[in-house]
Every structure is written in C-alpha cells, then in structure tokens.
Amino acid sequence: MQDWSGGSVTEILNPEQQSEAALPVFGAGPRLRATAPRYMEVLDFLWEEAAILDRDDLVGWKAMLDEAIVYRMPVCVTRKRHSGESYETETMHFDEDYLSIAFRIRRFVETQAWAADPPTRTRRFVTGVRVWQGATPDVYDVTSSLLLVRSTDDDYRTDILTAERFDRIRFSPDGAALLLDRKIIADQSTIGTHNLAVFL
C-alpha cells in the first residue's frame, strides 16, 4: 500500500530519492504552493481536461494523454477504521492503457455504441487540487477531488460520482502537459451509475 498522505509543504526531497531506481512514493516530493506558476499550469490542465470531456470531445481528450498512460480505477470496499486494511482492492473498474483508451474512444466516436448515443451529459467539478514535485523534474504528482454529475436522456434524476484522483502529469520542455498516470478512488463502493461509459 502506497502512502498517499503527501509530504509537507516545506519538506525538501532528498536528492537520492529521485533516482529512477527507487521511484518516490506519490506525493513525497516538495509540494508546490498554489501561487507557483507550475501549480497554475497544472490547474489549467485539469480544468481544460474537464471542459473537453464535458463537451464530449473524446479525441481532444486523447491528445491530452501521454502514450505511456496508466489509467486505473480500483474496486473499493468498506472497511473498519482500525482494520489496517485498505479501502482499495485488486479488482478494477477501469484497467487501461493508451491503446485501450483509444479503442474505447474509437468505439464511441466511430461506431454505433448505444451506451453513448445519444451521449449522456456530464459536468465535472475539479477542486482541492494539490501538486507535488514528482519522481523526475518534468513530472508532477497531483491529487484532486472530482464531482461528476451525469444526466441521461430526459431523466430529471442525475447520477453523482465523487472521487479522489491521483494523477501524474508530465510537462514537456515547451510547457505542454500530458496525463501520465491516473488512479481514481471513488467514494461509493457500489457505483451509482449504470455504466462507466464516461471517463473520470
């Protein structure tokens, strides 16, 4: 079980921890304050991503993914506070890489995929963004809270999914950002929507 609690804001990462051999745990690097220019760039990336997904521009979203992306959403189960056991389990809701995401996107965009035609409408609210210097100088570890509200057809009821996301975002020298890793931890152990024909 990785420690997702994150390092302190002032803590400076021990340089030898940055070697590729021993990838530091997520959020172990120094945390960037919300005033840092790079923090603002990360925030801008997440907002852009949410808007693109909300507009159902899946091809546009694919362009925001690093080809080495690992995209997972574990099944979680309710445990007792002092059980010492993780909320996460080995079963996955999503277990994706770039080419499997590309497959899903092509299905939605190019074929008669009833689950997304007509498309459901989604609104993503991304808040509580925290950013740490990641394993290498170009990578940042990012956690955020996601509120996804999903509307289907003319149903007045909405499905609500809330989750914490653990992202790794890579910046190229020209400043462009790509999503390198995402782990989604939903708050519901029974997911309250009829399918995950949406990306979180």
Added chain:
Amino acid sequence: MSASDAAGDSGTMPRLKDGTLVRDLFDLGKRQVQLRVHHDAEIFDLEMERIFAKSWLPVAHESEIPNPGDFVRRYMGQDSCLVVRGDDGRISVLLNACSHRGMALCREEKGKAANFKCPYHGWAFSKEGRFMAAPFEKQMYGDQLRRDADDLGLVTAKTGILAGMVFANWDHEAESFEDYLGDFKWYLQAALERTNRGLEAVGPPQRHIMRANWKLLAEQLADGYHARALHQSAGDMGTLGHNPNDPASWGLIGINVSTPGGHTLRCIDMRLAYNFEGLSAESTAEERLTAIPPPGANPGMVKEFGQNLSDDQIALIADTPPLVMGLFPGTDFFTLMSVSGSEDGSHGPVMVARTWIPRAPDLFEMLTWILVEKDAPDELRERTKRTTVRNFGISGYIEQDDAEAWQGIQKVVQGPIGRKLTGKYQAQLGIVKPDDFHGGGDVHAGFSRDDAQWAWWKRYAEVMSD
C-alpha cells in the same frame, strides 16, 4: 393483504390486487409474458418471498475469504448476509442480523473476526452463528439465555460450492445443491472445474446499480439474438460478427441447453466460429484446445483437463464450449475465448461470475467477479483481468450496451399502456440433440432461438404462480 396471502387456504393461486391471477401474466401457448412483471411492486414482493428467500444464490468466491475468520458481507435478495470462513475451514452463510432485536451485526463489507459482536447491546455470536454470550448476562437474564442459547443463534443458510463460488439458500427444506444443479453440473464442471487447482476471484466483485428490473438481465442470458443489433459496435470494432451476415460469426449457431428448473446455457460451435490458428472443422479436440485454449486457460493447463474431466466433457469444451451459463434465478458464469479491447489488437479471455441484487421493481444492483485460474502465470492473469474489465462489467464496452436495453424496457413499463405489451418468445427450435452431443437437459442445437429463454420464463411462471 399481500398478494401471497391471497393464495389462502382454499388452494387458490396467487392473485394481484386488481384481480389478475399471477398465472395469467404468462401465455404458455403463445409464449408471451406481460411486461408488467417488470413493474408491479406486488410482483416484486412475491419474488422476494417465493424466489429469493428459497433459491440457491451466489454470495462469494471462497478465495475472497481464504483464512479462518475472514468474512465478506453480501446480499441474498434484499437480506444482508455474512459469508464467513470458520476455524475448520468450512464456510457459513449467516443472516447479518442480531437475534436480540435485529440490529445489523456487521457494518463493514469485508474483514476478519474472531466472533461477531453486536454494536447495539453487545450479544456475541460465533463464526458459525451460534449465540455465545451477552454483556452482564447474569444480572440481566440470570441463566435464561444459557437455557435458550440454541434458539438464539443467527439465521443460517445452507451452502454449496461450485468452481469455488459459494452458493447459499435460506430455505433448509429446499432441494440440495446437487439436485439444484442437476444436468448442469456436467457442463459447469467442464467449463469451470477443469484444472487441478481451479479458479479464484481476483478480488471482491465490482458493484454498480442499474435502473431496471432484475429479470431483464436474468432472462437475457440465453438471448443470443440481440448480439447483432445491440452489440453492433462490437462487430464494428472487430470483436464479434467478423462476417456481419453470417450468424455463426455472431455466436448464433451452436447449442442452447435449458432445464425445467430454468437453467440456461449457450454453447458456441467452435467448429464454425473459430477456424483460425490452423484449425479446421475437422480438427481434433486436443488440437483445438491446444491452439485456442478455453477462456482463462493456457496450453499447459489443457494437459491437466484429463485428470479432472471425462472425454465427453473435454469434447464439449473443445467443440461446443458453454460460454454463457445461467442458473435460475440469479447466477451467470460468462466466459469468452478471445476478445480484444485495445487498439494493439491483442486478445484475451473474459471470465466473470455475476449476480444481481433486486433493490426495487425498477432498480437492481449488479455484482461482477473476475475469475482467473489459480495457477495462471502472471502474464495470463493480468491479460484475463484486463480483457475482462475492458469488455465486461461496469466499464466493459460490450456490457455498456446491454445496460441500454435493460433500462430502455424499464422506461416503457413505467407507463400503463406500455406495460400491457408482452415479451414474445415464439421462435422455437424444439428439442434437437445431435448424436455426438453428450450433455443432458433439453438440448436445442442449431440457430440460437428462444427455447432456452422461454425455459427460464416457464420456470419463473411456475415458481410465481403455483
């Protein structure tokens, strides 16, 4: 007065409040079902008593609770239960309700316990559900609880195991698990109990909701016919229907099997559907199994099959493997040989066990376990996990589209005019059993018609209206 009371002592059949005999919801001659069965709360209540309180239901895979004291909390119909591994290794299924005043005993979904202590007043129960002790017992009760201890245990279900899946039934008078499986045991063993060490679940099941009646999934298991329209995109993506006008490539030519007990399975004729990897319609069982091992297995495991299966069972999984295996009312084992789910063109198997928990007439919860061979090397294990998740379950691109049909029908039955419609199952093949087919049950070989689906409904009608 509930609908079930209406049966009364006079021996009359259950009748709904509007006077309709439940029996009359089914037209056995025309093979039609009134769609109000998916809507009416009265029918839902009858189902809970007549079906879910008395049927064999899957609750967990034994690999989820490997050690003494391990437990998971699950549902059987709307009743919460605990599935617990005892010190002797045996598994008990207990109603998750304290015998004192009915408090839910256990509030986590998974854990480890030496015993179960009720949060309310602290009565304690063993892993097998026996009443053990109460706080301040002497002061509160004298020796009364000691005398009554045998009657104060938790409600228990009887249990059975198939392919490591633990089944339970609240009704201790119900038929044995063996009798329940009946002719299907032979098929299920062939498909799922083929290796020396057998299957395990990769973890707890996926759980998600569906805004539909549970029967819309349950009755669909034997429905091959929907593949071409509803799963058209799987055809467009190259997973199914390689030749869109050839029914075999949609898995529609094969052997459907049903039983009077409402079990259904669909066997795909591999000799028609899968003749690549150097195979032809004349290939032997061994050639076929080695070239395209059954879902979740590899050629090394194929060598073990002979130690666990008869020659006839091996021929079954080589030539006409059961891919969708439904047990009435709430179990599905769904396996696929080789499907994609990635633009890299890689293929892998799908291996799931599923059940459905009715929550309301228009809502059910779906549980999907991913199964792998215990002896699977890491590569096969990972591939099975990934392909399964990408194709099936909550995010699976094939199953995403099934949800549309279930919810689409549910919308229609909300209306009084819509629910006067009937579901129609008139396409019948009858009993067609090839000479070289050795399985039992009612065998329907050929184009996948409505026979098996109708067998499911006949069983449902019988249980609901006798």
